[in-house]
Amino acid sequence: MSVPGAWYLGLAAMLFSIGAVGLLIRRNVLIMFMCVELMLNAVNLTFVTYARMLNDIGGQVVVFFVLVVAAAEVVVGLAIIVSIFRRRADATADDISLLKG
Amino acid sequence: MDWVVFVVAGAAVLAGALGVILSTHPVHSALMLVMTLFGVAVLFVAQQAHFLAAVQIIVYAGAIVVLFLFVIMLLGVDRSENVSSEPLVGQRPVAYLAGIGVIAAIFLLARTAWVSGAASVAGAADGPGSNVEKLARSLFTRYLLAFEMTSVLLVIAVVGAVVLARHSPSGGVRGSEDAG
Numbered sequence: 001m002s003v004p005g006a007w008y009l010g011l012a013a014m015l016f017s018i019g020a021v022g023l024l025i026r027r028n029v030l031i032m033f034m035c036v037e038l039m040l041n042a043v044n045l046t047f048v049t050y051a052r053m054l055n056d057i058g059g060q061v062v063v064f065f066v067l068v069v070a071a072a073e074v075v076v077g078l079a080i081i082v083s084i085f086r087r088r089a090d091a092t093a094d095d096i097s098l099l100k101g
Numbered sequence: 102m103d104w105v106v107f108v109v110a111g112a113a114v115l116a117g118a119l120g121v122i123l124s125t126h127p128v129h130s131a132l133m134l135v136m137t138l139f140g141v142a143v144l145f146v147a148q149q150a151h152f153l154a155a156v157q158i159i160v161y162a163g164a165i166v167v168l169f170l171f172v173i174m175l176l177g178v179d180r181s182e183n184v185s186s187e188p189l190v191g192q193r194p195v196a197y198l199a200g201i202g203v204i205a206a207i208f209l210l211a212r213t214a215w216v217s218g219a220a221s222v223a224g225a226a227d228g229p230g231s232n233v234e235k236l237a238r239s240l241f242t243r244y245l246l247a248f249e250m251t252s253v254l255l256v257i258a259v260v261g262a263v264v265l266a267r268h269s270p271s272g273g274v275r276g277s278e279d280a281g
Contacts, residue, residue: 003107008144009211011111015118015137017204022122024196028182030173034121034134037165041141044153051226052148057239058223060150060232064240067153067160068251072258074165078172079265085176086268 008049016042027093029081033074040070106147114140125181131169138162151232 019038026032044063051059113136120133138161145154224239226232240248 002103003147006211007107007111008148010208011114011144013204013207013211015114016207017200018115018118018122020203021196021200022118024199025193026122028127030127030169031121031130034130034169037134037161038118038121038137041138041161044157045141045144048145048148048150048153051150055226056223057226057235058243060153060226060236061223061239061244063150063153064156064236065244065247065251067156068255071160071165072254074168075258075262076265078168079262082172082176083265 005049005053009046012042012045012049015039015045029084029093032093033077033081037070037074040066103147106143110140110143110147112140113137114144127173127182128170131166131173134169135162135166138166149226149232152236 016039019035019042022035022038023032026035044066047059047063047066049059051057051063117133117135117137117140121130121137124130124133138157142154142157142162145151145157223243224235226235228235
């Protein structure tokens with residue numbers, strides 16, 4: 001007997017919450033980025049679970065697009081982090097106040 | 102058997118996620134992230150999403166985490182961080198409260214509202230044929246425009262990364278304040 005979809009959805013909800021909490025409590029920009037990846041993965045798991053529950057391949061197609069967007073986001077985000085690091089050698093989000101007047 | 106797979110993979114996912122947010126060392130966080138990604142890939146396989154499981158390993162574990170580790174090493178921030186300091190007073194309890202609020206809201210929604218959509222709008226997920234075949238058929242017919250748009254997105258991302266990471270030694274248009 002296969003595992004009901006509700007269990008997968010509960011697991012994805014917990015993974016999403018852990019990612020959200022990590023994004024709020026950590027100050028290292030790289031770790032915050034990893035927490036965003038955790039949240040994206042939680043949503044991907046939800047999509048795949050619904051694809052199975054509703055017997056619809058569309059959920060898996062959406063996950064494919066999310067993977068592409070996540071890859072693009074990481075590339076641009078890490079480029080921004082590298083260019084911030086060039087200016088100042090500390091990686092906490094509190095230090096990124098360059099736009100403050 | 103399915104339950105064994107689910108429990109083991111789910112435990113790996115949650116342990117890895119907690120490891121990401123609790124490790125003081127960025128490299129440890131990245132490796133814990135790999136554990137979570139592998140667990141999610143196993144859960145994909147358990148739900149007949151074989152192609153996505155393979156892509157998950159190749160793209161996430163193979164490219165994104167390596168990119169993270171590369172940046173960690175490039176910037177030389179592979180040292181432990183004091184995670185207990187709290188410059189913003191009360192940030193941590195509020196964050197935990199927000200996390201509990203998020204999970205409570207999701208479970209509350211799951212109890213009251215449940216899936217009611219029509220099944221198989223974009224094609225059946227089971228039935229004859231492999232998972233790759235069905236995914237490809239949907240991707241290259243119904244979602245062809247979106248698929249083409251992702252190529253545009255990737256080109257934009259590559260150009261943006263090059264522009265952001267370029268180091269102009271002569272102090273050109275941008276980066277005139279770059280110390281080095």
